[in-house]
Amino acid sequence: xxxxxxxxxxxxxxxxxxxxxxxxxxxxxxxxxxxxxxxxxxxxxxxxxxxxxxxxxxxxxxxxxxxxxxxxxxxxxxxxxxxxxxxxxxxxxxxxxxxxxxxxxxxxxxxxxxxxxxxxxxxxxxxxxxxxxxxxxxxxxxxxxxxxxxxxxxxxxxxxxxxxxxxxxxxxxxxxxxxxxxxxxxxxxxxxxxxxxxxxxxxxxxxxxxxxxxxxxxxxxxxxxxxxxxxxxxxxxxxxxxxxxxxxxxxxxxxxxxxxxxxxxxxxxxxxxxxxxxxxxxxxxxxxxxxxxxxxxxxxxxxxxxxxxxxxxxxxxxxxxxxxxxxxxxxxxxxxxxxxxxxxxxxxxxxxxxxxxxxxxxxxxxxxxxxxxxxxxxxxxxxxxxxxxxxxxxxxxxxxxxxxxxxxxxxxxxxxxxxxxxxxxxxxxxxxxxxxxxxxxxxxxxxxxxxxxxxxxxxxxxxxxxxxxxxxxxxxxxxxxxxxxxxxxxxxxxxxxxxxxxxxxxxxxx
Amino acid sequence: xxxxxxxxxxxxxxxxxxxxxxxxxxxxxxxxxxxxxxxxxxxxxxxxxxxxxxxxxxxxxxxxxxxxxxxxxxxxxxxxxxxxxxxxxxxxxxxxxxxxxxxxxxxxxxxxxxxxxxxxxxxxxxxxxxxxxxxxxxxxxxxxxxxxxxxxxxxxxxxxxxxxxxxxxxxxxxxxxxxxxxxxxxxxxxxxxxxxxxxxxxxxxxxxxxxxxxxxxxxxxxxxxxxxxxxxxxxxxxxxxxxxxxxxxxxxxxxxxxxxxxxxxxxxxxxxxxxxxxxxxxxxxxxxxxxxxxxxxxxxxxxxxxxxxxxxxxxxxxxxxxxxxxxxxxxxxxxxxxxxxxxxxxxxxxxxxxxxxxxxxxxxxxxxxxxxxxxxxxxxxxxxxxxxxxxxxxxxxxxxxxxxxxxxxxxxxxxxxxxxxxxxxxxxxxxxxxxxxxxxxxxxxxxxxxxxxxxxxxxxxxxxxxxxxxxxxxxxxxxxxxxxxxx
Numbered sequence: 001x002x003x004x005x006x007x008x009x010x011x012x013x014x015x016x017x018x019x020x021x022x023x024x025x026x027x028x029x030x031x032x033x034x035x036x037x038x039x040x041x042x043x044x045x046x047x048x049x050x051x052x053x054x055x056x057x058x059x060x061x062x063x064x065x066x067x068x069x070x071x072x073x074x075x076x077x078x079x080x081x082x083x084x085x086x087x088x089x090x091x092x093x094x095x096x097x098x099x100x101x102x103x104x105x106x107x108x109x110x111x112x113x114x115x116x117x118x119x120x121x122x123x124x125x126x127x128x129x130x131x132x133x134x135x136x137x138x139x140x141x142x143x144x145x146x147x148x149x150x151x152x153x154x155x156x157x158x159x160x161x162x163x164x165x166x167x168x169x170x171x172x173x174x175x176x177x178x179x180x181x182x183x184x185x186x187x188x189x190x191x192x193x194x195x196x197x198x199x200x201x202x203x204x205x206x207x208x209x210x211x212x213x214x215x216x217x218x219x220x221x222x223x224x225x226x227x228x229x230x231x232x233x234x235x236x237x238x239x240x241x242x243x244x245x246x247x248x249x250x251x252x253x254x255x256x257x258x259x260x261x262x263x264x265x266x267x268x269x270x271x272x273x274x275x276x277x278x279x280x281x282x283x284x285x286x287x288x289x290x291x292x293x294x295x296x297x298x299x300x301x302x303x304x305x306x307x308x309x310x311x312x313x314x315x316x317x318x319x320x321x322x323x324x325x326x327x328x329x330x331x332x333x334x335x336x337x338x339x340x341x342x343x344x345x346x347x348x349x350x351x352x353x354x355x356x357x358x359x360x361x362x363x364x365x366x367x368x369x370x371x372x373x374x375x376x377x378x379x380x381x382x383x384x385x386x387x388x389x390x391x392x393x394x395x396x397x398x399x400x401x402x403x404x405x406x407x408x409x410x411x412x413x414x415x416x417x418x419x420x421x422x423x424x425x426x427x428x429x430x431x432x433x434x435x436x437x438x439x440x441x442x443x444x445x446x447x448x449x450x451x452x453x454x455x456x457x458x459x460x461x462x463x464x465x466x467x468x469x470x471x472x473x474x475x476x477x478x479x480x481x482x483x484x485x486x487x488x489x490x491x492x493x494x495x496x497x498x499x500x501x502x503x504x505x506x507x508x509x510x
Numbered sequence: 511x512x513x514x515x516x517x518x519x520x521x522x523x524x525x526x527x528x529x530x531x532x533x534x535x536x537x538x539x540x541x542x543x544x545x546x547x548x549x550x551x552x553x554x555x556x557x558x559x560x561x562x563x564x565x566x567x568x569x570x571x572x573x574x575x576x577x578x579x580x581x582x583x584x585x586x587x588x589x590x591x592x593x594x595x596x597x598x599x600x601x602x603x604x605x606x607x608x609x610x611x612x613x614x615x616x617x618x619x620x621x622x623x624x625x626x627x628x629x630x631x632x633x634x635x636x637x638x639x640x641x642x643x644x645x646x647x648x649x650x651x652x653x654x655x656x657x658x659x660x661x662x663x664x665x666x667x668x669x670x671x672x673x674x675x676x677x678x679x680x681x682x683x684x685x686x687x688x689x690x691x692x693x694x695x696x697x698x699x700x701x702x703x704x705x706x707x708x709x710x711x712x713x714x715x716x717x718x719x720x721x722x723x724x725x726x727x728x729x730x731x732x733x734x735x736x737x738x739x740x741x742x743x744x745x746x747x748x749x750x751x752x753x754x755x756x757x758x759x760x761x762x763x764x765x766x767x768x769x770x771x772x773x774x775x776x777x778x779x780x781x782x783x784x785x786x787x788x789x790x791x792x793x794x795x796x797x798x799x800x801x802x803x804x805x806x807x808x809x810x811x812x813x814x815x816x817x818x819x820x821x822x823x824x825x826x827x828x829x830x831x832x833x834x835x836x837x838x839x840x841x842x843x844x845x846x847x848x849x850x851x852x853x854x855x856x857x858x859x860x861x862x863x864x865x866x867x868x869x870x871x872x873x874x875x876x877x878x879x880x881x882x883x884x885x886x887x888x889x890x891x892x893x894x895x896x897x898x899x900x901x902x903x904x905x906x907x908x909x910x911x912x913x914x915x916x917x918x919x920x921x922x923x924x925x926x927x928x929x930x931x932x933x934x935x936x937x938x939x940x941x942x943x944x945x946x947x948x949x950x951x952x953x954x955x956x957x958x959x960x961x962x963x964x965x966x967x968x969x970x971x972x973x974x975x976x977x978x979x980x981x982x983x984x985x986x987x988x989x990x991x992x993x994x995x996x997x
Contacts, residue, residue: 022881068980069911105878130907134898141892144937148945156945160937167897167933171926174907178914178922 005062006050007074007125010043010088011118018114026106030099033110037091037117044088051081053468057476058190061127070130070187078470079254079324080124083247086331087124089455090243091117094236096448097339101235101346102150109150112142113236120244124251129177129187136212136248137170143237143245151232158225158232165225169215176208180260193259193480199267206264209257217249219272219309220279223302230298231351235342238294242301243335250308250327254320258312259480266484269313273396273403279306281406284413288420293341293351296421297334300377303410304330310407311392315485319395320474321467325388328466329376329459333385336373336452340366343445344425347438353421358430363440367426369449374422376456378415384459398488516578519585522559522593523630529555530626537619545619549604552622556601556629559593566590567985572992581701582640584996591839591989592636592766599758599846600629602963606857607751609957613864616662625755628654632759636766639774639996641690641700644767648686648731651760652679658755659748671747678730678740686727693720693775702775703997713779721776721783725790728771732764734824735793738817742801745813750866753809754853757816758846765823765842769835772827774996780830787828788921794821795925799932807868808856811935812849815894818932819845822896825925826909832990834912839986840979841905844893844971848902851967852890858883858964860954867952870939875948883952884943886968893971895936896929901975908983 017036021029051059061075076084094113102109119142122135140163148159181187184195197205215222226246230238258265280303287299304326311323343366344359345351360367376383379390389411397404430436441449459466517524533548533555540547566576567590576586604622611617631650638644656679660672694700696716697708709717730737745753772783798818805811823845826838859867867873877884893902906929913922970978 066980067976068983069907108877134903137897137903138899141897144940145944148941156941159941159945160934163937164930164934168927168930171930172923175910175914175919175922175926178907178911179919182911182915 006043006047007060007076008062010040010047010084010121011125013039013043014114014118014121018111018118021107021111021114024107026103029107029110030095033095033114034092036114037088037095040117040121041088041092044085047076048081048085048469051076051078051469053078054472057473058127063127070128072131073127073188074125075127075190076125078473079251081469082324082328082466083124083244083251084121086247086328087117087120087244090239090331090335093335093339093448093452094239096444097239097342098234098236099444101342105149109146112146113240116142116146116240120240120248123248127189129181129189129192132189133170133174133177136252137167139245139248140166143241146237147229147233150234150237153232154228155232158228161225162229165222166212166215169212169222172208173212176205180205189255193255195260197261199263202261202264203267206257206261206268209252209261210268213249213252213257215249216252217246217305217309218302219249219275219305220282220302221275223279223283226302227295227298230301230338231292231294235338235345238338238342239335242297242338243331246301246305247327247331250305250312250323253309253312254323254477259477262481262484265313265481266315266486269315269399269486272309272313273400276306276310277403277406279303280410281413284410284417287417288413291353293353293421293425294338295351296353296417297337297341300414300417301330301334303414304334304377307389307392307407307410310396310403311388314392314395314399315478315481316395316398317474317478318391319399320478321470322388322391322393322395324470324474325384325459325463325466326392327388329384329388329456332452332456332459333373333376333383336369336449336456337377339448339452340370340373343441344438348435353424355432356425356435357428357432358436359426359438361430362436362438365441365446369441369453370426371422372453372456373449374418376460377418379411382457382460384456384463386460387463398490398492399486400488401490404490516583519576519578520583522562522597523633525562526555526559526626526630526633530623530630533623533626537623540619542618545617545621546608548619549608549622552626553601553604555626556597556604559629559633560597560601563590563593563597567594567988570988570992572995576992577639577996581703582643583634583637584639584992585637586996587992588769588989588996589633589637589766591985592762593633595762595843595846596629596632596636596759599762599850600625600755602850603751603755603758605959605963606754606854607749609960610749610751610857610866611661613866614662614665616664618661621658621661624654624658628658628755629759632763635763636770638767638770639702641694641702641705641775644771645687645690647763648767649683651763652683652731655679655756655760658752659744661752662749665747665749667747668749669747671744674740674747675744682727682730682737685723689720689723689725689727691720692716692723696720702770705775706778706997709776709779713782718782721779722786724771725783725786728764728768729790732761732768732820733813733817734790734820735797735817736790738794738797741817742805742810742813745816746807746809746868750809750853750857753812754850754857757812757849757853761816761820762842762846765827765838769827769838769993770996773830773835773993777994777997784828784830787824788918791821791824791828792921792924792928794818794824795928796821796931799928799935802932802935803938805935806870808859808870808873808939809868811870811939812852812856815932815936816849819894822906822909822925822929825913825921828921829912829916829918831912831916832987832994833915834909835990835993836983836986837905837908837912839989840908840982843982843986844901844905844975847967847970847975848890848893851886851964851971852894854960854964854967855883855887855890858956858960859952860956861951862953864954870942872949872951873939874942874946875944875950876942876952877944878948879950880952883956883964886964888940888943889968889971891936891939895933897933899973899976901971901973904976904979
C-alpha cells in the first residue's frame with residue numbers, strides 16, 4: 001500500500017462527512033456519522049494490517065510543502081498507530097452512544113464529533129511540529145462546543161474551564177516550539193527527536209511542554225478541569241474525552257518531552273514522581289467519597305493517568321511499554337465505564353449513585369458488563385488493566401522503589417472505590433422503584449459494550465498483539481533516553497536464565 | 511529624477527484625486543440621488559488604483575527608481591502592499607455602506623468621496639519619505655475621518671463620536687507636529703534618510719523627545735495603549751460601515767507610517783524606541799483583553815479587540831528586525847480580513863423591523879435562527895482569539911516567531927500568555943451565540959452584497975487561508991525588503 005495516502009484519506013473522510021452532516025436532518029446525520037466513523041475504522045484496521053512490524057520506524061509517510069513555515073507532513077510509528085487505532089475504534093462507539101441520548105441539534109453534534117475525530121487523528125499523525133500544534137489546539141473548538149451545547153446543568157462553567165486551562169498550557173508550548181525550530185532549523189519531528197538541545201535550554205523547553213501536556217494529561221494539581229468537563233459533557237463526549245483526548249498528554253510526553261529533552265526529563269523526573277504519587281493517593285481518596293458516578297470515574301482517570309506518568313518517567317522499557325498499555329487500556333475501560341453510566345443515565349436522568357441500587361435484579365446483562373469493566377479498571381489479571389499497570393509499576397520500581405510502593409496503593413484504593421461504586425449501584429436491595437423498573441440492555445447497547453468488553457479481554461489475555469507494533473519504537477526511545485536515566489534505588493539484578501530456554505513469543509502477531 | 515518620472519510614480523494617487531474631484535462635481539450637480547452611481551464609480555476608481563500599485567509589489571520595486579519628488583515619496587513594494595490593503599478595505603466599506611445609510615435616509619453623495627480622499631491621505635502616509643509628506647497624508651486622512659465618524663448627522667452618538675475623534679485627534683496631531691519640529695531642530699532635516707544619517711553618531715536628548723512625541727501622535731492613530739481611550743466611543747458611535755473603515759484602512763496606514771518612521775528615519779536608533787514599543791505592545795494586549803470583558807455592545811467589544819490586536823502587531827515592531835516587519839504585514843492583512851468579516855456580520859444583525867442589533871445579549875441562540883451568520887461570527891471570534899486552525903493564529907504565529915528569533919522570549923511569553931485573557935471574552939460571544947436559548951431578535955433579511963463579502967472574508971480566515979500563507983509571506987517579505995532599502 002506504499003504511496004497511497006491512507007493517512008490523508010483517514011483525515012478527509014470525517015472532515016468531508018462533517019461538512020455534509022450540517023446539511024442533513026437528524027436521522028441522516030446519525031447514519032452518515034456512523035458510516036464515516038466505520039469507514040475510518042476499516043481504514044485504521046487496514047493501516048494496522050499493512051503496518052510493517054519491525055520495519056522502518058516511520059511508515060505511510062506523506063509530505064507536501066503547502067504552507068509557509070511548516071509543511072503538511074504525516075507519518076506514523078507504532079506508538080502513533082496504536083493511539084490511532086484506539087481513536088477510530090472508540091469513535092463509532094461514541095456515535096452509537098449518542099444515537100438516542102442526543103436529541104437537539106443532532107446534525108451539528110455529529111459534525112462536531114467528526115471534526116474532533118479528524119483533529120485527534122491529525123495529532124497522532126503529524127510529523128511537523130507546527131502541524132501537530134495546529135491539530136492539538138484546534139481540538140479545543142469542537143470540544144468546547146460539545147461540552148457547552150450538549151452538556152448538563154453547569155455546562156458553561158465547565159466549557160470555559162476546559163478551554164482556558166488547556167489554552168494557557170498550550171500557548172507556552174508554542175513559544176517553546178518556535179524557539180526549538182529557530183535553533184534546530186527544522187520543523188520535522190523525527191529530526192527534532194534526534195536533536196540535542198543544550199541541557200540548560202532543555203530545562204525551559206521541558207517546562208513549557210510540561211505546562212501543556214500536564215494540563216491535557218491531566219496531572220494533579222491541574223486536573224480540576226477534568227471532573228467539571230466530564231460531568232457536564234454528554235456521554236459520548238466523556239467517552240472521547242477520557243478515551244482519546246487525555247492520551248494526547250501522554251503522547252506528547254512520549255513523542256516530545258522524553259526524546260527531545262532527555263536530560264531535562266531526568267532532572268524533573270522526581271517532580272513527576274512526586275506529583276504522580278500525590279495524584280494516585282489524593283484523587284483515589286476523592287473518588288471514594290463521590291456521589292456522582294461520572295465524577296468518580298473522572299477522578300479515577302486522573303489516578304490512572306498518574307500511573308502513566310510514572311511509567312513514562314521510569315526511564316526503562318517496561319515503564320514505557322506499560323504506560324502505553326495503560327493508556328490504551330484506560331481508553332477502552334474508562335470509555336466503557338462512561339458508556340455504562342450513560343446507559344443508566346439515559347433511563348433515569350440522574351448520575352447520583354444513591355438513586356440506583358439492586359440493578360443486578362432487573363438488569364443482569366448490564367451488571368455483567370459493568371462488572372467486567374469495573375474489574376478491568378481495578379486491574380484484575382486477564383483484563384487489559386492488569387498488563388499496563390503491572391509493567392508500569394515494575395518499571396518504576398527499578399527507578400524508585402518508594403514511588404512504586406505508593407503508586408501501588410492506587411491499585412488497592414482503585415479496587416476500593418470501584419467495588420464500592422459497583423456495590424451501591426448494582427447490588428443491594430432495589431430501594432428505588434423507578435430504578436428497579438429500568439429495562440435491560442437493548443441490542444444497540446449490547447453491541448457497544450460487547451465490542452469494548454472483547455477488546456478489553458483481548459488486550460488482557462494476549463497483549464502481544466498490541467506490544468509488537470510499538471516494541472521497536474519503545475526500544476529506540478529507551479536507547480535515546482538511556483544516557484540520562486537516573487540511577488535507580490532498587491538495584492534490580494537479572495536472574496540467570498536457563499540455557500535451553502527459547503524465546504518464541506516475539507514474532508509480530510496480529 | 512525628473513518631474514515626469516515623479517508624476518508617473520504617483521499615478522494611483524493622481525487617479526484617485528481626479529476621480530475624487532470629478533465625483534465631487536457630480537455630487538454637486540447630481541445631489542444625493544447620484545450617490546449610488548458615485549459609490550460605484552468610487553469603487554471602480556479604488557480598484558483601478560489597486561491595479562496601478564500591484565506591479566510594484568509583484569516586481570518587488572525598491573531603491574532610487576521608486577522615489578518621487580526628491581525622496582519625499584516612495585512608490586515601492588512596501589507602499590504597494592499597504593495601499594492594496596487600504597484601497598481594498600476602502601472599496602469594501604463603500605460596498606457595505608448603501609444599505610446601512612438608506613435605512614436612516616442619509617445615504618449622501620459625499621460619503622464615497624470622503625472615503626476616496628481619506629484613502630489618498632493614507633496612501634501618502636505609507637509612501638512618506640519625509641516628515642512633511644507624512645503630516646500632509648495624515649491630516650488628509652484625519653480630516654476626512656472626522657467627518658465620516660459624524661456622518662449620521664441626526665444621531666447623537668454619531669455626532670459625539672465625530673467630536674471626540676476630532677478633539678482628541680487634533681491634540682494627537684499637535685503632539686506629533688511638536689515631535690516632528692523637535693526632530694527637525696535636532697537633526698536639521700525632515701527627510702528620513704537625512705534624519706537617519708544625522709543620528710548615526712548618537713542621539714541628542716532633543717531628538718529623543720522628538721521620537722517620544724511622534725510615537726505618542728502615531729500611537730493615537732493606531733489606537734495603542736495609552737492613547738486608546740477614544741476607540742470604544744468612536745467605534746460604537748460611528749455608523750457601522752464607517753467603523754469597518756476605521757478598523758481596517760487607517761490601521762494599515764498607521765502601521766505603515768510607524769514602520770517607515772521607526773525603521774527608516776530612526777532605524778539606526780532602535781534601542782531608543784524599542785522599549786517604548788515593547789511597553790505599548792504589552793499594555794495594549796492586556797488593556798484590550800481586560801477592557802473587553804465587561805462590554806455588552808458588540809461594536810465596543812470589537813474596539814477593545816482591535817486594541818488587543820494592535821498590541822500583537824506591535825510585538826512584530828518591537829523586534830526591530832525585518833522578520834518582525836514582515837510578520838506585521840502578514841498579521842495586518844489577516845486582521846483586515848477578520849475585521850471586515852466581523853463588521854460585515856455585525857451589519858447583518860438586524861431585527862424584524864430592520865433595526866440594527868448591537869447588544870450582545872440579544873444575539874442569544876443565533877446559531878439556531880441564523881446558523882450561517884452565527885458560524886461566521888464564531889469563526890471571527892475564534893480567529894481573533896488566535897485559535898488554530900483559523901487564520902488568526904497564523905498572524906500571531908508569525909509575529910511571535912519573529913520575537914523568538916530576535917531572542918525576545920520574555921516579550922513573547924508574556925504576550926502570548928495574555929492572549930488567554932483575550933480568549934475569555936471571545937468565548938463569551940461564542941457562548942451567547944451557541945449555548946444560550948434563542949432570543950429570536952435577529953430575524954431581519956440581509957443585503958446580498960453583505961453576504962458575498964462575508965462569505966469571501968470568512969473563506970480567507972478559514973483553514974483554507976493557510977494555502978495562501980506562502981504567497982502572503984513572500985509578498986510581505988518583498989515589501990519589507992523595499993522598506994529597508996528606502997534609506
